[in-house]
Amino acid sequence: MVMTIPDITLLCIGAMKDPHCAALVEMYLKRLRHEARVEIREIRCGNPQSEGERMAGLLDRIDGRSFALSEEGRVLTSRRFASLLETINRKIIFIVGGPDGLSERIKKRADEVLSLSPLTFTHEIARLLLIEQLYRACSILHHRRYHRG
Numbered sequence: 397m398v399m400t401i402p403d404i405t406l407l408c409i410g411a412m413k414d415p416h417c418a419a420l421v422e423m424y425l426k427r428l429r430h431e432a433r434v435e436i437r438e439i440r441c442g443n444p445q446s447e448g449e450r451m452a453g454l455l456d457r458i459d460g461r462s463f464a465l466s467e468e469g470r471v472l473t474s475r476r477f478a479s480l481l482e483t484i485n486r487k488i489i490f491i492v493g494g495p496d497g498l499s500e501r502i503k504k505r506a507d508e509v510l511s512l513s514p515l516t517f518t519h520e521i522a523r524l525l526l527i528e529q530l531y532r533a534c535s536i537l538h539h540r541r542y543h544r545g
Contacts, residue, residue: 402432405460417521431531447496463508464503465511466510474532495518
């Protein structure tokens with residue numbers, strides 16, 4: 397049986413400005429789109445409160461399971477992340493903060509807070525890491541060699 401991942405929406409504060417990082421994001425998106433429908437919605441940078449208000453408005457219009465990404469969130473291995481995705485049968489929403497992180501309102505509004513690492517990354521690197529991990533999760537679920545761990 398082929399495992400399918402539900403539709404995925406990434407709500408991201410800020411645009412990709414680094415061309416090298418953007419190229420890697422596009423490479424993984426191209427691979428990932430063979431596995432799932434992925435939509436990226438960018439929200440203009442501001443202060444965390446105004447970003448939070450705009451983000452909350454979007455979240456109110458999207459029905460799905462939401463995950464805010466923040467360094468204090470739950471840390472998963474790639475295999476556990478894949479297993480988590482496998483259990484979700486509705487739209488999956490990932491929320492990636494901007495340079496100042498996410499507002500407390502959004503962290504509380506999300507169904508769960510996950511961490512990519514206890515380290516701090518730029519919002520561009522965080523987006524890249526998330527998309528790579530989504531592709532890796534699909535590879536794990538389909539028993540492909542991309543994930544060798």
